[in-house]
Amino acid sequence: xxxxxxxxxxxxxxxxxxxxxxxxxxxxxxxxxxxxxxxxxxxxxxxxxxxxxxxxxxxxxxxxxxxxxxxxxxxxxxxxxxxxxxxxxxxxxxxxxxxxxxxxxxxxxxxxxxxxxxxxxxxxxxxxxxxxxxxxxxxxxxxxxxxxxxxxxxxxxxxxxxxxxxxxxxxxxxxxxxxxxxxxxxxxxxxxxxxxxxxxxxxxxxxxxxxxxxxxxxxxxxxxxxxxxxxxxxxxxxxxxxxxxxxxxxxxxxxxxxxxxxxxxxxxxxxxxxxxxxxxxxxxxxxx
Numbered sequence: 001x002x003x004x005x006x007x008x009x010x011x012x013x014x015x016x017x018x019x020x021x022x023x024x025x026x027x028x029x030x031x032x033x034x035x036x037x038x039x040x041x042x043x044x045x046x047x048x049x050x051x052x053x054x055x056x057x058x059x060x061x062x063x064x065x066x067x068x069x070x071x072x073x074x075x076x077x078x079x080x081x082x083x084x085x086x087x088x089x090x091x092x093x094x095x096x097x098x099x100x101x102x103x104x105x106x107x108x109x110x111x112x113x114x115x116x117x118x119x120x121x122x123x124x125x126x127x128x129x130x131x132x133x134x135x136x137x138x139x140x141x142x143x144x145x146x147x148x149x150x151x152x153x154x155x156x157x158x159x160x161x162x163x164x165x166x167x168x169x170x171x172x173x174x175x176x177x178x179x180x181x182x183x184x185x186x187x188x189x190x191x192x193x194x195x196x197x198x199x200x201x202x203x204x205x206x207x208x209x210x211x212x213x214x215x216x217x218x219x220x221x222x223x224x225x226x227x228x229x230x231x232x233x234x235x236x237x238x239x240x241x242x243x244x245x246x247x248x249x250x251x252x253x254x255x256x257x258x259x260x261x262x263x264x265x266x267x268x269x270x271x272x273x274x275x276x277x278x279x280x281x282x283x284x285x286x287x288x
Contacts, residue, residue: 003111006099008135013119015129020083021122022097025072028061030054031265032209033149033223034091038077040217041089046210053077057197058209059265061091070122092146093267099134101147103154108147110134145220152224153266159228160259161277163235165284167252173245174286182278182288184253188260189274196270199257207234208258231258 039049050058053076065074077086098118100111119126216222239251260270
């Protein structure tokens with residue numbers, strides 16, 4: 001897909017017309033901190049928000065509301081003639097829209113899909129509203145702590161992947177001639193998100209999406225760091241007594257499933273990641 005890179009200084013038609021077009025028919029993925037933030041704004045427990053308003057095991061907002069003139073269903077949080085019911089807690093994807101964000105060489109880059117600015121299709125009246133620089137838009141949308149949360153969860157994702165590598169490469173599993181682990185990694189990378197979520201045990205899915213963190217909700221960095229500690233502790237408890245290659249294989253597949261599920265929640269491509277990690281594992285002696 002063609003993308004257009006933009007800088008913080010670029011002036012674009014970013015003043016919202018408040019038609020609600022972007023609240024219909026889109027895909028909005030949410031990381032665990034955003035799930036907690038949305039539930040807080042809705043004034044309900046995170047588990048209830050996850051069950052009522054999310055798909056794919058809790059990583060995507062459900063769009064099952066009234067359809068607009070384009071036959072696109074509204075986000076579950078959209079109220080007709082009002083707007084977003086959880087506006088203060090809205091996730092990064094909504095705050096950035098129609099802009100995208102990528103991390104390359106540890107630096108954030110901004111872009112939009114296609115060659116024509118997305119808002120011109122469906123909200124043509126934005127051309128009559130004031131232009132904003134990308135930097136002004138991001139500041140107005142208060143994206144800072146949401147971007148920091150994404151970056152922390154990107155690090156957390158890699159930490160989980162490292163556990164999968166350890167279970168494969170630092171035990172007797174890879175040297176035993178095992179080929180099933182990488183085969184499963186590849187399958188999971190291309191798997192439908194609902195099926196991938198079903199691979200993960202309820203205990204691990206809860207630890208990933210509903211961490212027991214009662215404070216530090218406003219500090220996205222500290223929240224993600226505490227979440228990382230919880231996941232690392234659970235891995236140590238669950239995997240420290242493993243002895244057989246079969247146990248190591250099952251654990252490596254499980255933690256990779258958790259990793260790829262988290263990856264999708266932060267906008268990463270599970271298929272590309274699984275292929276990258278498979279090649280890395282093969283370079284270190286694993287077989288497929």
